[in-house]
Amino acid sequence: MKRYQKMFKKLxxxxxxxxxxxLILGDINPEISIKIIEHLILNGADALELGIPFSDPLADGIIVQNSILRSFKYNITIKKCFEMIYNIRKKFNNIPIGILTYTNLVFNNGIKNFYYNCKISGVDSVLIADLPYEESKIFLKTSLxxxxxxxxxxPPNSNNNLLxxxxxxxxxxxxxxxRSGVTGTEKKNIKPNIKIINKLIEYNSAxxxxxxxxxxxxxxNYSINLGISGxxxxxxxxxxxxxxxxxxxxxxxKLTKFIKIMKKATLYD
Incomplete structure (x- = not known):
């Protein structure tokens, strides 16, 4: 059974x-970044979503952009990111690890080469933030x-065909x-689209x-009780x-306190 399947079954x-x-790989520096990731795992993180630093992160707001700039001070490359993930994987064999990246980074690294490096470093999933579903065929084929x-x-405005x-x-x-837009600009609670959640469940989605x-x-807590898995x-x-x-x-x-409070909120009725 794969790591995501095991995690969701256990939860x-x-x-x-x-x-x-x-979080972004390499923030504040490579050594501290690894320690932060390990700390998050040991204090309750169920999986990881790790960003590869990119110079034009269209989906990310100023908070994430500043994180990327901090990592660039230490010349964090894709190769270095895979090395960091490999070292995390050696210590934590069971936790699912996902990468968030952008299309240009995958293209520039070579699509097959990128997914091969994901495989050998212990990555479980890839999310390409600026990749429209309609243009995803080669990426999906290579991931398989x-x-x-x-x-x-x-997206929050998806039609039934896309869903x-x-x-x-x-x-x-x-x-x-x-919601639409970029990350880190929230000033109030954003509630997910219940109709979309119900449709995804109806279509037997992941x-x-x-x-x-x-x-x-x-x-x-609100989202979990609507049927969201995390x-x-x-x-x-x-x-x-x-x-x-x-x-x-x-x-x-502060990270310990935040993780524990947020993790506790994932208990559903």
């Missing part, structure tokens, strides 16, 4: 959803060759956007994971890193 038995932190789960984004296609082809999980705008426990939270975590980058003790303490 269902416990009546829990998945809490998945997102290397046994990598290709994750597709489900049906995504349900058939998104492996591991489906990334449900809370587990639904909600992202964009997740920063409060109440949001998680959430991804990125900007809120990266903000803690940014605000405490000169005080690691304080940073890790």
């Amino acid at each position: 269902n038995i416990k009546k829990q959803g998945a809490f998945i932190p997102f 060759i290397y046994d990598i789960k290709q994750i597709f984004i489900c 049906r296609e995504i349900s058939s082809n998104s492996k591991g999980y489906i990334y449900l956007l809370s 587990p639904i994971i909600q992202g964009f705008g997740i920063f409060k426990p109440s949001q998680i 959430v991804i939270s990125g900007s809120a975590i990266i903000k803690i890193i940014e605000q405490n980058q000169k005080n690691y003790f304080k940073m890790f303490k």
Whole structure:
């Protein structure tokens, strides 16, 4: 059984959803980045979504952009990212690890070469943030060759045809956007589209994971009880890193508190 399947099966038995932190590889520096990731795992993260630094991250707001700039100070390359993931995988064999990236990075690395490196470094899934489903055929085909789960984004305004296609082809999980726009600009709670959730369930989709705008426990509990299988939270975590980058003790303490509170909120009724 694959890692995502094992995770969701285990969480269902416990009546829990998945809490998945997102962060940029290499922020604040490669060594601290690894320690932060290990800390998140040890304090309750069910899976990881790791971003490869990219110079033009169209889906990301200023918080994530600043994180990318911090990683670029240490010349974090795709090769270095795969090395970091390989080292994480050696220590944590069971946790699902997903990559979030952009089309140009995959093309520039060579599509087959990119997915091959995912395979040998221990990556479970790839989400390409700016890849329209209609243009995904070669990526999906290559992901199947290397046994990598290709994750597709489900926009909040998806029609039934798109929902049906995504349900058939998104492996591991489906990334449900809370809203349109870029990350890290939330000022109020964003509720997921219940009709879309129900349609995805009707089409027997992979587990639904909600992202964009997740920063409060109440949001998680609400979504979990609608039938969502988990959430991804990125900007809120990266903000803690940014605000405490000169005080690691304080940073890790705040990350521990945040992860534990958010994970507790994944218990469903």
